Amino acid sequence: MHWLGPTDANSAGFVHGGVVMKLCDSAAGLSGVRHSGGRVVTAGMDRMTFNEPIEIGELLTLRAAVNAVWRTSMEVGVRVEAERPASGEVRHTNTAYLTMVAVTADGRPREVPGLVCESDDEHRRQEAAQTRRRNRLAERDEILGGRR
Numbered sequence: 401m402h403w404l405g406p407t408d409a410n411s412a413g414f415v416h417g418g419v420v421m422k423l424c425d426s427a428a429g430l431s432g433v434r435h436s437g438g439r440v441v442t443a444g445m446d447r448m449t450f451n452e453p454i455e456i457g458e459l460l461t462l463r464a465a466v467n468a469v470w471r472t473s474m475e476v477g478v479r480v481e482a483e484r485p486a487s488g489e490v491r492h493t494n495t496a497y498l499t500m501v502a503v504t505a506d507g508r509p510r511e512v513p514g515l516v517c518e519s520d521d522e523h524r525r526q527e528a529a530q531t532r533r534r535n536r537l538a539e540r541d542e543i544l545g546g547r548r
């Protein structure tokens with residue numbers, strides 16, 4: 401949970417998008433550390449949605465989960481909810497997908513443990529993560545192919 405104060409504001413008086421991105425990055429990092437049992441780095445942020453503005457004074461709750469794992473990388477999904485403390489009203493404000501890579505002490509990629517998916521939701525998230533990875537790799541190949 402994170403309370404948003406005046407130093408988190410943008411020039412329009414709402415919470416700066418970069419503040420939410422940083423919190424998502426931290427939540428994803430912790431999730432990656434828990435799953436891999438060691439240090440991780442952020443390799444990329446695939447997607448970040450901003451569904452509606454967040455006001456100063458709101459309370460953010462971030463939930464991060466490892467959606468899928470490959471050899472040394474993991475996709476972590478982060479769901480952000482904002483609460484207006486006075487009314488208790490909660491809104492889903494952001495979703496982010498980040499790729500975290502497990503690394504050794506000297507920064508080299510290391511293998512991560514497999515992921516056990518049990519619920520229907522976990523299987524659905526894993527399949528969606530596979531689709532995003534396929535798309536990311538296909539996009540990279542297409543762009544690199546165009547340069548040759």
Ligand SMILES: CC(C)(COP(=O)(O)OP(=O)(O)OC[C@H]1O[C@@H](n2cnc3c(N)ncnc32)[C@H](O)[C@@H]1OP(=O)(O)O)[C@@H](O)C(=O)NCCC(=O)NCCS
Nearest residue numbers: 440441442443444470471472473474499501503507508509
């Ligand atoms: C991420 C990093 C460790 C990858 O190193 P690398 O030498 O490219 O290693 P590899 O080519 O073996 O790739 C390792 C894994 O990273 C993944 N990866 C590399 N770049 C990626 C990118 N831009 N987006 C998503 N995944 C990426 C690869 O797909 C591979 O995953 P897999 O083993 O599960 O198949 C390296 O680029 C790095 O240290 N980057 C800086 C990270 C950083 O400073 N982050 C911000 C602060 S935490």
